[in-house]
Amino acid sequence: MRFAGRTQYLQPEGAYQVLSKAQALEAAGNEIIHLEIGQPDFDTFANISLAGIRAITAGKTRYTPPNGIKPLREAIAEDAGKRRCLEIHPDQVVISPGAKPNLFFPTLALIEPGDEVLYPDPGFPTYEAMIRIAGGIPVAVPLVEQNNFSFDLDTFHQLVNDRTRLIILNSPSNPTGGVIPLIDLIEIAATAQRHNCWIISDEIYARTAYDQAIVPSIASLPGMMERTIIVDGFSKTYAMTGWRLGYGIMPKELAKVVELLLTHSIGCTAQFVQEAGIEALTGPQDQAEAVVADYQLRRDTIVEGLNAIPGISCQKPQGAFYVFPNIKSFGISSNEMSEIILEQAGVAVLPGSAFGQHGEGYLRLVYSNSIENIQRAIVLIREVVKNL
Numbered sequence: 193m194r195f196a197g198r199t200q201y202l203q204p205e206g207a208y209q210v211l212s213k214a215q216a217l218e219a220a221g222n223e224i225i226h227l228e229i230g231q232p233d234f235d236t237f238a239n240i241s242l243a244g245i246r247a248i249t250a251g252k253t254r255y256t257p258p259n260g261i262k263p264l265r266e267a268i269a270e271d272a273g274k275r276r277c278l279e280i281h282p283d284q285v286v287i288s289p290g291a292k293p294n295l296f297f298p299t300l301a302l303i304e305p306g307d308e309v310l311y312p313d314p315g316f317p318t319y320e321a322m323i324r325i326a327g328g329i330p331v332a333v334p335l336v337e338q339n340n341f342s343f344d345l346d347t348f349h350q351l352v353n354d355r356t357r358l359i360i361l362n363s364p365s366n367p368t369g370g371v372i373p374l375i376d377l378i379e380i381a382a383t384a385q386r387h388n389c390w391i392i393s394d395e396i397y398a399r400t401a402y403d404q405a406i407v408p409s410i411a412s413l414p415g416m417m418e419r420t421i422i423v424d425g426f427s428k429t430y431a432m433t434g435w436r437l438g439y440g441i442m443p444k445e446l447a448k449v450v451e452l453l454l455t456h457s458i459g460c461t462a463q464f465v466q467e468a469g470i471e472a473l474t475g476p477q478d479q480a481e482a483v484v485a486d487y488q489l490r491r492d493t494i495v496e497g498l499n500a501i502p503g504i505s506c507q508k509p510q511g512a513f514y515v516f517p518n519i520k521s522f523g524i525s526s527n528e529m530s531e532i533i534l535e536q537a538g539v540a541v542l543p544g545s546a547f548g549q550h551g552e553g554y555l556r557l558v559y560s561n562s563i564e565n566i567q568r569a570i571v572l573i574r575e576v577v578k579n580l
Contacts, residue, residue: 201324205317206546210530214540225569227557228540230366230514232431237479240430243471247464256463258454259447260287260439264466267473268439272424275398276409278417283444286451287469289461291396291425291438296322297453298421299358301446302390303328307357312343314516314544314551316366316394328357334550337507337518341370345379356387362394363407367547367556368516369491369509371401374408381413391420396438397512399429399480402488405510411441418443428513429480430472437461437469487513490559490566497570498557501577513560516544520553522580530555532580537572 210228218224235241247253259265265282273280288294295318303309305327311319313332323330333348335341352359359380363372372380384391391410398407411420425438440450454460491509498506498517506517519529526543533539533555544554559566 198325198327202321203317206542210534210540210542214534217534217538223538224534225539225561225565225572227559227561227566227569228542230558231433231560232428232483232513233560233562234431234483236431236435237472237475239475240432240468240472243475244435244464244468247467252463252467254463256460256466258458258460259451260285260461261463261466264470265439267470268441271473272422272441276412276422278409278412280441281444284441284447286440286442286447286454287461287466288438288440288454289436289458289465290427291394291423291440292318293454293458294421294423294438294440294450295319295392295394296325297450297457298390298392298440298442298446299323299326299328300453301449302358304357306355308353308355309358309360310348310351310356311360312362312365313549314367314547314554315360315362317547319360319362320548329355331356332548332550335365335368335370340373340507340510341365341368341516342372342376343380345376348380349383352383352387352389354387356389358390358392359384360392360394361410364397364401364509364511366397366512367514367542367544367551369512369514371405371407371510377408377410378413381410381416384419385415389419391416392423393420394423396423396425396428398424400484400487400513401511402484402491403510407511421446426469426472431483432468432472435465435468437465487559490561490563491515493563494557494559494566494570497567498573501570501574503577503580513558515557515559516551516554517557518554522577524580526552526555529577533573533576537569537576539569539572 265285269280303326309323309328334344336344422441426432503521530543542556544551
């Protein structure tokens with residue numbers, strides 16, 4: 193069969209490939225500890241689920257405006273604006289089923305064939321995929337371990353040029369958990385303004401930050417809201433991965449174009465899901481805050497355990513729920529290492545190479561699992577790698 197050229201670079205996400213292998217091993221009777229899939233391990237908070245159920249019972253199951261119902265857009269504008277010290281109008285908010293459409297559609301709206309797009313590497317695989325589908329030229333900017341996995345700014349300045357149309361940021365980061373410091377954002381913002389670039393700021397993990405850290409948003413810097421698309425959602429903070437609810441915040445003119453792309457592709461986001469989103473934002477926040485405190489304990493446990501294994505070194509991430517340990521001393525590829533750990537230790541982890549060429553030499557482990565399972569996983573990994 194012959195397919196359109198825009199599909200030739202599409203690859204499965206590594207997490208789903210490893211999950212499939214892990215599930216096959218489980219089906220054969222093996223016990224597997226899952227540290228590969230990036231989703232919370234707890235249920236959606238009860239008040240949110242009940243709001244969704246009430247909405248279904250009330251018949252809120254029909255079409256909605258493509259950009260989302262106004263009460264949810266108002267709630268997002270207020271909440272997101274307060275957290276980022278910004279004045280946001282509801283017409284700047286575009287609701288989507290999950291956050292990915294608000295990554296894809298602004299890219300489609302802004303990128304012409306041949307435009308260059310800078311994106312983080314290692315980074316979320318969707319970034320490169322959406323750039324290529326839009327006809328853009330993906331330009332990887334290395335994230336540097338010595339800089340807490342923020343951009344290598346020297347390389348960044350060498351790569352940005354007058355063909356650069358868009359810069360993608362992700363802070364806190366998947367897969368590293370790194371947070372881009374304010375001083376780096378100021379430099380990136382100045383460069384974007386100098387070269388007249390747009391910014392997509394993927395802030396899906398912004399509320400999952402540790403040690404009382406505040407994650408800065410580039411949109412909050414002077415003159416940046418007019419050239420920034422903030423992408424966020426409900427999946428991580430409120431354990432709503434399967435509900436599929438995300439949003440973008442962008443200039444009104446761009447929001448109108450993205451709304452048209454939604455109209456002719458997805459149509460709209462389920463109304464009862466949006467009603468649940470209103471409850472998530474306006475209801476009690478104590479559970480979300482408690483979960484972050486729990487994640488911090490798990491983070492400390494996994495980082496301490498990994499650093500106690502000879503040959504592995506692991507930075508303490510500042511946000512998200514991933515660690516990205518360095519395994520270069522073993523002299524084997526990250527893919528080989530992840531397969532050994534899965535097949536011999538019964539622990540599912542991802543190779544760093546699943547997140548780009550600069551992820552080679554690392555593994556990604558998710559600590560949205562119980563401390564007991566994390567501790568067991570560390571013991572099993574130690575036993576396997578000591579023989580390498």
